[in-house]
Amino acid sequence: MTARATTESPSRAAAVQKVVSKGGVEAWLVEDYAVPLIALEFAFKGGGAQDPIGKPGVATLLAGLLDEGAGPYDADGFHRALDEDAIEMSFSADRDILSGRMQTLSRNRARAFELLRFAVSEARLDVEPFERVVSQMAASLKREANDPDYVAGRVFRSLSYPGHPYGLPVRGDLATLPTLTRGNLIDMRANVFARDKLKIAVVGAIDAATLAGHIDDVFGALPEKSNLDPIASVSFSGEGERHVSQIDVPQSTIRFGRQGIARKDPDFIAATVVNHILGGGIFSARLFREVREKRGLAYSVYSQLVAYDHAAMLAGGTSTKNERAAESMSVIEGEIASLANDGPTEQELDKAKKYLIGSYALRFDTSTKIAGQLTHLQTEGFGVEYLDERNRLIAAVTMEDAKRAAKRLFGDAKLLVTVAGRPEGM
Template identity: 55%
Template sequence: MNMTDTLDRAAVGAERKKSPASVQVVASPGGVHAWLVEEHAVPLLALEFAFVGGASQDPAERPGVANMLSGMLDEGAGPYDSDAFQTQLADHAIELRFSADRDAFRGSLKTLVSHLPKAVELLRLALNEARLEPEAIARVRGQIEAGLRHDASNPDVLAMRAFNETAFAGHPYGRSVRGSLDSVAAINRDDLSAFRAGVLARDNLHVAAVGAVSADVLGTLLDDAFGDLPQASDLTQVSQIELQGQGVRRVVEVDTPQSVVRFGAPGVARHDPDYMAAYIANHILGGGVFSARLFREVREKRGLAYGVSSALYPMRHAAMFFGGTATKNERVAESIEVISAEIARMGAEGPDEDEVRLARQYLIGSYALHFDTSSKIAGQLLHLSLEKMGVDYIDRRNDLVASVTREDVRRAAARIFDASKLLVVTAGKPVGLTGQG
């Protein structure tokens, strides 16, 4: 370790010892677990929760079920029809939302502590007694279909869809979370009920809470909100998959003056020993900051695009390095060439000492920004719970970043940055590019 590296670690030492949140593990009398940050400065509670499963549990022939159900749970439940349920939320200033991604069915509740009993009642009803009435199903279906029709000419959506279909062919990740016009039209009440019965259960539930409640109070709330759910989920097994289509160049024709480019390759799993080093390597390459190599080469030096970035995506059943940009049709080929060259250079040479030092400083110093609101804290806690990172990860994380050496980053970069493995999908009318349509 050189003197500069030693001084750098000493300078950030005090910063990385600061914990942005003190986390308690709460177990309700009924056995529902949650992570809690108790904060009484403001009389609010932010609750984030997720059921492992998500759109990967959609029937293969009917993608979009999880997404549609997420739009149905607050469309009437228990004694309240849709209008009455929404009125109850509005009258008590309660925010209740549901969503679905590939790996989880998610929910979010935000309320004043004075309205906690009503908020918990409405959450319990939505999860257990959603009416799923024909009129509401038709209304939500219509909203989804309108969005899908709009997306039919959206190059961002088309590029992402084509990328997933190629990268994860034959796998649930290859299907659209929102489904298609045909699949959404076919979804019925039985599909929604079956998904709810199989996925919304206590054994695959993760909960994070931030706000003005004690552990004892939260324990009671957890049972009130989630205690009536089935104990055991019934999930369809989803296989692990490595990104397919490596080396493929695919073009989706869209009549637009600007093309969208998406690129990716195999990444590293979240619990891989090289993950943090790979995370730093990606930050240096394309981590969304002005100092990133891709930003400098693509935007600053050549003016090829307004922005370009990359990230690691360690999903539950796949690990991916992924990035993208958008540029004029005439400059797409050059942009892809520059991006590929920078990825190849990072893989072959790795970063220099200054790049690693500055990356560590930035990642350590900016970590607290993920915890500056109750909702952000709850979201971060839920993410860490889902990733099985341990309740002490927040305290350990900056030390993990600081311990990464240049050699660690070079080793990880060599693993994941190989331009020959890039799957590249372009949506638009790129000049001089050909590929599978």
């Protein structure tokens, strides 16, 4: 099947309705009555980047407490209420958003939306669950203190964006977790939970009119305007540097990266194709072929494009024997330099485009995945038409586009490299 044929699939955008409630709350809806389920996902702009100065982890802690007692229910009562009607609900925070998701049988939708309203607007933030969740966060951080993967990633993050919220740990820091207070959570909720930065997607057995009433009930009473701290745009730091964290383990975990290309940049789509050729593909990627198949240096190796609201990076990683860490990085840097200087081959470009086009459908094969994709699209600032445009944009990438994007993305091939282990020769 050719790339052109693959792009001529039924319109995904046509299946999406924009529902606006009487209170002005908007949601994207895909009606689907094949199974009697409803999946909802929502996101507020303002995640870990909005943590108070010196107190990383507030957004994560708030997300962890939204379903630990809300409205008339304490923590145990709230979880029992969810279990009684088989309602799934969870919340999380990343760099730029605080998000939630819910799944319910359609016959239980009234109860599910009621419990979601309690969690969003009336989370109790009681002392017992507060202390318990903080303790769980601390225990997790303690377990990871000597985990090479965690250490390499944490050091990589802090060196990539020093002095910037993106360089701080979203899940908090052992030294500062004890300083987090209930007041911090109340302030975070007041600043972030507002309708102007809210994105919602719903998929399943519910019509537009019914959904409009429910989203008004859940979100309609929230403040109209958020109160977010401005986040400065930041460039990637540390290219050309190597940092080793000594941990007595037989393998070294490596993280590497450099400045990336912003999500709305005209070259982002071409950069996506080029990154797939480098290390985004499963078996066809150069790094997989050169690092694993030809030399047996590592079981897995990858690269990815990371686009935040105010920064962008190319990032990757691998794990290898201590004595082969230097060799692994040499191969990785060589492949990056080769793509920067020469670009991909015609065959690589064709394979990458076909794979990226053909695999796009896998992001939409369940209700929860569809809701997640629609929410993600909204938080990135794209319209529903992008669901159809994306594959056409991939198919339109030319060799000239790929070489230009490779030159921009990989540049002089200098990387920030962080290693946790006992790497030899590094």
